[in-house]
Amino acid sequence: MKNIAISSAAALSMLANSAFAETEITWWHAMGGALGETVNEIAEGFNASQDEYTITPVFKGTYEETLTAGIAAFRAGEQPNIMQVFDAGAATVIAAQGATVPVQDLLETNGADFEIEDYISGVRYFYADADGKMIGMPFNSSSPIMYYNVQALEEAGVKPPVTWEEFETVTAPALKDAGYVALSQSHLPWIFVENFMSRHDLPFATNNNGYDGADGTEILVNIDPLKAHFTAVTEWQDAGYFEWFGTGWNDNQTPFEEGDVAIWFGSSGSFGGLSQKDLGFDFSATYLPYWEAVTTEPKQTFIGGAALFAMSGQPAEENAATAAFFEYLSSPEVQYMWHRETGYVPITTAAYEMATADGHYDRFPAAETGILQLSLDASENTRGYRMGFYVQIRDVMNREFGRILTGETSVDDAFDIIETDANELLSRFAQTQN
Amino acid sequence: MKRAGFATRWLPILLLLPQLAIIAVFFYWPAAHAVQSSFYLEDPFGFGSSFVGFDNYTHLAGNSEYGRIAKFTLLFTVLVTFFSLALALLLAVKADNVIRGAKAYRTLLMWVYAVAPPVAGFIGLLMFNQSWGPLAELAKSIGWDFKLGVNFGDTATAMVLVSVWKQVPVNFIFFLSGLQSIPKSVREAALIDAKSSFRRFWDVTFPLLAPTGFFLLIINITYALFDTFGVVDVLVKGEPGNNPMTLVYKVYVDGFRGNDIGGSSAQSVILMVLVLALTVFQFRLVERRIHYT
Numbered sequence: 193m194k195n196i197a198i199s200s201a202a203a204l205s206m207l208a209n210s211a212f213a214e215t216e217i218t219w220w221h222a223m224g225g226a227l228g229e230t231v232n233e234i235a236e237g238f239n240a241s242q243d244e245y246t247i248t249p250v251f252k253g254t255y256e257e258t259l260t261a262g263i264a265a266f267r268a269g270e271q272p273n274i275m276q277v278f279d280a281g282a283a284t285v286i287a288a289q290g291a292t293v294p295v296q297d298l299l300e301t302n303g304a305d306f307e308i309e310d311y312i313s314g315v316r317y318f319y320a321d322a323d324g325k326m327i328g329m330p331f332n333s334s335s336p337i338m339y340y341n342v343q344a345l346e347e348a349g350v351k352p353p354v355t356w357e358e359f360e361t362v363t364a365p366a367l368k369d370a371g372y373v374a375l376s377q378s379h380l381p382w383i384f385v386e387n388f389m390s391r392h393d394l395p396f397a398t399n400n401n402g403y404d405g406a407d408g409t410e411i412l413v414n415i416d417p418l419k420a421h422f423t424a425v426t427e428w429q430d431a432g433y434f435e436w437f438g439t440g441w442n443d444n445q446t447p448f449e450e451g452d453v454a455i456w457f458g459s460s461g462s463f464g465g466l467s468q469k470d471l472g473f474d475f476s477a478t479y480l481p482y483w484e485a486v487t488t489e490p491k492q493t494f495i496g497g498a499a500l501f502a503m504s505g506q507p508a509e510e511n512a513a514t515a516a517f518f519e520y521l522s523s524p525e526v527q528y529m530w531h532r533e534t535g536y537v538p539i540t541t542a543a544y545e546m547a548t549a550d551g552h553y554d555r556f557p558a559a560e561t562g563i564l565q566l567s568l569d570a571s572e573n574t575r576g577y578r579m580g581f582y583v584q585i586r587d588v589m590n591r592e593f594g595r596i597l598t599g600e601t602s603v604d605d606a607f608d609i610i611e612t613d614a615n616e617l618l619s620r621f622a623q624t625q626n
Numbered sequence: 627m628k629r630a631g632f633a634t635r636w637l638p639i640l641l642l643l644p645q646l647a648i649i650a651v652f653f654y655w656p657a658a659h660a661v662q663s664s665f666y667l668e669d670p671f672g673f674g675s676s677f678v679g680f681d682n683y684t685h686l687a688g689n690s691e692y693g694r695i696a697k698f699t700l701l702f703t704v705l706v707t708f709f710s711l712a713l714a715l716l717l718a719v720k721a722d723n724v725i726r727g728a729k730a731y732r733t734l735l736m737w738v739y740a741v742a743p744p745v746a747g748f749i750g751l752l753m754f755n756q757s758w759g760p761l762a763e764l765a766k767s768i769g770w771d772f773k774l775g776v777n778f779g780d781t782a783t784a785m786v787l788v789s790v791w792k793q794v795p796v797n798f799i800f801f802l803s804g805l806q807s808i809p810k811s812v813r814e815a816a817l818i819d820a821k822s823s824f825r826r827f828w829d830v831t832f833p834l835l836a837p838t839g840f841f842l843l844i845i846n847i848t849y850a851l852f853d854t855f856g857v858v859d860v861l862v863k864g865e866p867g868n869n870p871m872t873l874v875y876k877v878y879v880d881g882f883r884g885n886d887i888g889g890s891s892a893q894s895v896i897l898m899v900l901v902l903a904l905t906v907f908q909f910r911l912v913e914r915r916i917h918y919t
Binding site for chain 1: 670685773776
């Protein structure tokens with residue numbers, strides 16, 4: 193803050209004789225509704241904090257739409273200074289090395305302090321390159337967590353399950369007897385595949401989960417633990433323990449909010465929205481369960497959500513503005529505000545400590561679940577994954593999982609097709625990189 | 627009598643030029659670009675690309691999902707076209723006979739024409755809402771557990787219903803004006819020849835409506851193939867998942883959602899060829915057999 197104050201004072205005196213003009217930068221994001229309002233609040237806070245720069249946030253639709261709009265704008269030479277890119281689009285934007293200025297370089301050339309160790313371990317490397325250099329600034333970082341209806345679990349006389357075995361044999365039957373559908377979830381590829389891999393310490397793709405380059409990267413989903421999990425899910429569906437309401441996020445969240453479903457897997461970023469609603473029951477959250485049959489040492493999960501990328505091809509003074517904004521954004525105060533309002537995890541240890549010191553987690557224990565889960569033991573397999581055309585790979589998974597759950601295909605056939613289609617997409621992506 | 631015409635050859639060309647320029651910029655240039663892109667695999671940001679020949683096409687041929695989508699598109703087109711035309715024809719024939727309150731009746735039937743496809747899709751989304759949609763409730767009351775976005779067949783049914791509902795008014799307007807242009811003398815003559823109104827319809831009215839019907843057939847096929855995009859997009863809620871989709875929607879999903887420029891270009895080239903074939907079919911084969919009055 194002091195640095196910013198001094199440098200803006202210097203800039204002011206230099207500009208004293210000429211007309212004063214602020215450097216304007218734009219920020220394309222995909223945060224709608226209440227999240228969008230918090231984004232605007234952050235931008236206003238930044239604009240008010242100094243006189244040199246003005247940032248304008250622009251809502252561009254869904255994550256996919258924002259990425260596509262940013263790509264089209266880049267090709268037309270009209271790119272914004274900052275673009276928000278979600279986890280599944282990370283490979284596309286990081287592979288296009290000339291499209292962005294790595295955030296680490298941007299901050300260092302503009303004299304900002306950058307220390308990767310300041311960031312909490314779960315978010316450090318997801319948007320980094322193979323050498324561990326941070327390319328995108330983690331922004332709305334989240335992880336899938338298990339939300340539960342406290343009253344429903346009390347009624348059934350069970351605790352939130354730690355393992356899937358416990359869910360299957362104790363939790364789900366008791367909840368069913370108490371008149372609840374035990375489980376629903378909002379994002380099968382994210383929660384039941386990607387984070388299944390990190391939680392169970394399994395490799396997700398060859399080439400070091402894809403970080404070592406697109407050439408020859410192959411997906412590793414056609415494996416017994418994952419197939420066993422989906423077989424179990426279909427059995428739970430038949431037994432009335434699990435219900436699937438389609439690929440849409442909200443269709444699966446609504447039955448939990450209405451009190452029909454007792455346990456719902458959503459994003460740690462769903463916390464803000466849930467706590468603003470008048471649910472008629474208390475909710476809390478805890479870690480994703482794991483299969484004891486697969487591992488007895490469960491690990492941390494991947495971060496989902498999105499990161500901010502500084503687009504290349506901008507004048508130096510605009511890049512300086514972007515760097516100043518990133519510095520503002522990662523300050524503990526702003527991170528804590530963002531975390532408190534939305535439920536997304538704070539990205540730095542300092543912000544996490546500030547939230548703890550403020551008693552945020554004493555008031556809302558569930559708000560801490562995401563960051564705690566992201567801070568569990570790490571391994572080679574939990575850093576993240578980097579796969580091209582991953583948006584389409586997720587679409588393939590969603591399609592096949594939907595078919596499994598509507599009885600159109602078997603688990604074995606579905607995973608064979610996912611493997612074939614995904615590997616074809618990966619090899620096609622590798623060809624675009626020549 | 628002197629034939630009207632231009633004094634010089636250049637004037638008409640000059641007058642046509644703005645229109646030609648628009649066609650060239652907005653149709654031919656992008657079309658040429660799509661053909662070119664379909665032979666490459668290109669980095670979305672435009673940094674790298676490799677020439678892959680017909681790979682993008684053979685990839686589609688070998689992809690089981692593309693075949694499924696093509697089959698669904700065919701079935702969807704047949705169903706939407708058939709039901710839009712049949713319902714509109716029925717309504718037009720009935721409306722043509724109405725004397726009292728005819729205007730109000732017709733206006734109400736044309737009403738829906740003003741609804742844009744995405745809005746129609748949105749109305750469908752409300753009607754078929756999983757937890758409180760009135761049409762979903764109706765289906766449940768007859769023992770059909772209707773689940774939009776979960777069950778492939780249910781979602782497809784909703785897509786067909788909404789698309790038909792949206793298209794019937796257009797067809798109705800054309801059929802009604804077609805019916806009203808049939809000379810009264812012909813109808814009266816038919817009345818003497820055949821007592822059955824059913825036979826009169828099939829022997830006299832229907833053949834005389836053929837030019838209108840054929841024109842509408844082409845319009846409806848094009849509608850079902852391309853203009854239902856908005857309906858499909860809204861009903862799948864932006865998540866393709868295991869939902870049915872049409873070939874045009876697949877182009878969008880791969881190109882604009884997945885950023886696979888080469889693959890989606892190849893698909894649009896295939897659609898271009900399809901439209902070309904449809905047009906040739908329209909002008910060469912069928913137009914000859916139908917006599918316009």
